[in-house]
Amino acid sequence: MKIVVTGGAGFIGSNFIKYVLNKYPDYKILNVDKLTYAGNLENLKEVEKNPNYNFLKKDICSHDLIEYIENYDVIINFAAESHVDRAIYGPELFLKTDIFGTFNLLEISKKKNIRFIQISTDEVYGSIEEGSFDEKAPLNPSNPYSASKGSADLLTLSYCKTYKLPVNIIRSCNNYGPNQYPEKFIPLMITNAIENKKLPIYGDGLYKREWIYVLDNCKAIDVVLHKGKDGEIYNVSSEFTISNIEVVKKILKVLNKSENLIEFVKDRPGHDRRYSISCEKIKKLGWIPETDFETGLKSTIKWYTENKNWWQKIKENKQFLSHYKKTYKK
Ligand SMILES: NC(=O)c1ccc[n+]([C@@H]2O[C@H](COP(=O)([O-])OP(=O)(O)OC[C@H]3O[C@@H](n4cnc5c(N)ncnc54)[C@H](O)[C@@H]3O)[C@@H](O)[C@H]2O)c1
Known part of the structure; x- marks a missing residue:
């Protein structure tokens, strides 16, 4: 093909x-x-x-x-x-x-x-x-x-x-997984935690994905x-739903970092509260998700821990820094 x-x-x-x-x-x-x-x-x-x-x-x-x-x-x-x-x-x-x-x-x-x-x-x-x-x-x-x-x-x-x-x-x-650009939620939280930086969470953190x-x-x-x-x-979908704050707490626990790193920031406009989809249709084609969240998250954290060269360059770039500041600074 x-x-x-x-x-x-x-x-x-x-x-x-x-x-x-x-x-x-x-x-x-x-x-x-x-x-x-x-x-x-x-x-x-x-x-x-x-x-x-x-x-x-x-x-x-x-x-x-x-x-x-x-x-x-x-x-x-x-x-x-x-x-x-x-x-x-x-x-x-x-x-x-x-x-x-x-x-x-x-x-x-x-x-x-x-x-x-x-x-x-x-x-x-x-x-x-x-x-x-x-x-x-x-x-x-x-x-x-x-x-x-x-x-x-x-x-x-x-x-x-x-x-x-x-x-x-x-x-x-x-x-989520390896090679995700570190402006996205999970890699941003993992890499900030590794660097002992604050972990910015929108609103009350109870948004579910x-x-x-x-x-x-x-x-x-x-x-x-x-x-x-x-x-x-x-x-x-994995059909596994979890709130943003719970994801962050799991990341901090795996990395053995303090929850004091969590920082609630002003919510983003138009923020959808909860997403959920059913995937009965694709399951009928013989597909099922194989990686549970705990396992996938641990291996993702391991990848970011072992590939600092990949993401540190990106996070030091002006384009990343200006976007980060505009989005999260009050
Ligand atoms: N990441 C997620 O969680 C997620 C979830 C559901 C759907 N999607 C969809 O999956 C697709 C891939 O997402 P991702 O997270 O890998 O995105 P990404 O931002 O990591 O990658 C996007 C890629 O598209 C390229 N690109 C952007 N504009 C282009 C253009 N005009 N011409 C050619 N290339 C261009 C970029 O250079 C980049 O390589 C997207 O369509 C996204 O909407 C992503």
């Missing part, structure tokens, strides 16, 4: 590329990535010399991207602006990349007759006080990030209905790639 992965230098995309190249020695991957602040080719060091792997530095919004896409079976679109805090301060780029970029890829898929898989998020459903959303639930996004991802989902479905393009949408809950270990999500994407039915949406 020949796969175009977009956004493959980011967190989930790079984990997915390594997983696929390892599992399927005859598959070929072209990674198309613009290398924004979140893209990092170091994530792909172990596969850069693999003859089945190629990298193209390119924006998914580029009109001439189509010229590079020849004889591929599927495009899997991970590329996105992905951080809600950044969407609140600067939504325009989210609309460009997450909506227009997806549109451009759908056009390429249509013109070249290539199957399309959109990597989406549980955030498109919005908040739910009790119970879980299944794939038929209406979209009710609360911030410019989830609204742009929801728009991209609708566009994707429209290409299936209008042009009979074979598509799938995968909506996963929060991922479901968390999935990134490798389990990669396996789910693999299952949809091979068994997904055209036009279908699949939710992906």
